[in-house]
Amino acid sequence: MSQKxxxxxxxxxxxxxIALLTLLMLGILFFSRSLxxxxxxxxVPRSGWIIFPWLVAAGQTLLNTVVSYNGAAPMAPSLLDGxxxxxxxxxxxxxxxxxxLLGWRRRxxxxxxxxxxxxxxxxxVLYAFTxxxxxxxxxxxxxxxxxxxxxxxxxxxxxxxQLNKDRIIREIQSLAVxxxxxxxxxxxxxxxxxxxxxxxxxxxxxxTENATYSVAxxxxxxxxxxxxxMYPTASVDVExxxxxxxxxxxxxxxxxx
Amino acid sequence: MxxxxxxxxxxxxxxxxxxxxxxxxxxxxLFPTYLADDLAGWFxxxxxxxxxxxQGVGVAIVSAYxxxxxxxxxxxxxxxxxxxxxxxCLAPTTSSWDLVRSEVRIALLFYFLLLFILAFxxxxxxxxxxxxxxxxxxxxx
Numbered sequence: 001m002s003q004k005x006x007x008x009x010x011x012x013x014x015x016x017x018i019a020l021l022t023l024l025m026l027g028i029l030f031f032s033r034s035l036x037x038x039x040x041x042x043x044v045p046r047s048g049w050i051i052f053p054w055l056v057a058a059g060q061t062l063l064n065t066v067v068s069y070n071g072a073a074p075m076a077p078s079l080l081d082g083x084x085x086x087x088x089x090x091x092x093x094x095x096x097x098x099x100x101l102l103g104w105r106r107r108x109x110x111x112x113x114x115x116x117x118x119x120x121x122x123x124x125v126l127y128a129f130t131x132x133x134x135x136x137x138x139x140x141x142x143x144x145x146x147x148x149x150x151x152x153x154x155x156x157x158x159x160x161x162q163l164n165k166d167r168i169i170r171e172i173q174s175l176a177v178x179x180x181x182x183x184x185x186x187x188x189x190x191x192x193x194x195x196x197x198x199x200x201x202x203x204x205x206x207x208t209e210n211a212t213y214s215v216a217x218x219x220x221x222x223x224x225x226x227x228x229x230m231y232p233t234a235s236v237d238v239e240x241x242x243x244x245x246x247x248x249x250x251x252x253x254x255x256x257x
Numbered sequence: 258m259x260x261x262x263x264x265x266x267x268x269x270x271x272x273x274x275x276x277x278x279x280x281x282x283x284x285x286x287l288f289p290t291y292l293a294d295d296l297a298g299w300f301x302x303x304x305x306x307x308x309x310x311x312q313g314v315g316v317a318i319v320s321a322y323x324x325x326x327x328x329x330x331x332x333x334x335x336x337x338x339x340x341x342x343x344x345x346c347l348a349p350t351t352s353s354w355d356l357v358r359s360e361v362r363i364a365l366l367f368y369f370l371l372l373f374i375l376a377f378x379x380x381x382x383x384x385x386x387x388x389x390x391x392x393x394x395x396x397x398x
Contacts, residue, residue, distance in 0.1 A: 009273075009327065009328055010273070010277070015273065015276065015277070018277060018280045019276075019280065021280070021284065022279075022280040022283045022284065025283050025284055025287070025288050026283060026345070028288075028291075029283075029287060029288065029291050030348075030349065120277070120326065125281075125284065128285070129284050129285070129288075132285060132289055133289075133292070136289060136292055136293070140293070
C-alpha cells in the first residue's frame with residue numbers, strides 16, 4: 001500500500017466551518033422538540049417532524065376535534081406552530097433544493113483544478129447534505145402518499161356515519177332538555193309535577209331528518225332510543241336520570257366505532 | 258520498507274479525520290434519521306429494526322467514503338467516530354437511566370457493549386472497503 005503524505009486534505013477553514021454546521025445540526029436534533037413545543041402537544045402526540053409540515057395541520061385538526069366535544073370554538077394554529085410550518089417549508093422545499101440545484105449547476109459549469117478537487121470543502125459537504133435532504137423529500141413522498149390515501153379512504157368510510165351520529169347526539173341532548181322540563185313543570189301547566197310519568201314525545205321531536213326517536217318511562221328514568229334513518233342498523237340508546245343527566249350511552253350498528 | 262510505512266500509518270491516528278468523520282455521521286446519518294423519525298413508523302409496520310439498519314448502512318457508507326477520500330490509511334478513525342456517534346445517540350437516554358432496575362442495568366450494559374463493538378466494526382469495515390476501492394483506483398491509474 002502506498003504511503004499518502006500529500007498536504008492540504010482539507011480546504012482552509014474547513015474544520016471550524018464543519019464544526020459549526022455540526023453544532024447547528026446537533027442543536028436541531030436535541031432541542032427542536034422543546035423549541036417547537038406548544039399547547040398542541042398537551043392533547044395530541046407530537047413528534048420531531050420538521051419537513052412534513054402538513055402534519056402540524058393534522059395535529060391541529062385533531063385538537064379541534066377534541067375541544068369541540070367541550071363546546072369550544074375551533075382554534076387557529078399558534079404562532080409557534082406557524083413558525084414551525086414556515087421553517088419546515090423553507091428548509092425542505094426551498095433552501096435545500098435550491099442550494100443543491102445551484103451547486104449541481106456550478107459543478108457542471110466550473111472547471112475546478114485538480115488541487116481543488118482533492119481538498120475537502122464545506123461547499124462539497126453542503127452540496128451532499130442538501131442532495132440527501134432533497135432526495136429524502138422526493139423519495140418519502142411515495143410511502144406518505146400510500147399512507148395518506150389509506151387514511152383518506154378510512155375517513156371517507158367512517159365520516160358520514162360519524163357525522164350522522166354527532167347530529168343524533170345533539171338532537172338527543174335537546175330531547176333530554178324537553179323531558180327534564182316536563183318533570184320540572186307543575187301538572188297544572190301540563191307538566192309532570194316532579195315525575196316523568198305520562199310523558200309523551202312531541203311529534204316534531206319524534207322524527208327528524210337524521211333519526212326517529214322513541215321514549216320509555218321507567219320510574220325516575222326515561223330511556224331514549226334513536227334509530228338512524230341514514231343507517232337503518234345504527235342506533236343510540238341512552239337514559240335520562242332523575243336530575244336530567246344523560247347516562248348509559250349505548251351505540252349499535254355503524255355507530256359502534 | 259513500504260510495509261513498515263503502511264503499518265506505521267495504520268497505528269498513528271489522524272484525529273482530524275476522527276472529527277470530520279464524526280461531523281459526517283451527524284450530518285449524513287443522524288440528521289436523515291431524525292428527518293425519517295416518524296416515517297420510520299411506517300416502516301416499522303413492515304419490519305422491526307429499520308432505524309438501526311438504516312443507521313448501520315449510513316455509517317458504513319460514510320466510513321467507506323472517508324476511507325476512500327483520505328490520503329492516509331484511515332480505518333480506525335471512522336471506527337472511533339462511529340462509537341462517538343453512538344454515544345451521541347445514547348446521550349438523551351441517560352436521564353431515564355435512574356428508572357432502570359439494577360438487574361436490568363447489567364443486561365443493558367452488556368447490550369450497550371455489544372452495540373459499541375458493532376458500531377466500531379461497522380466503521381472499520383466500511384473504511385476498509387473505502388481503502389480497498391482507493392487502492393483499486395490507484396492501480397487502475
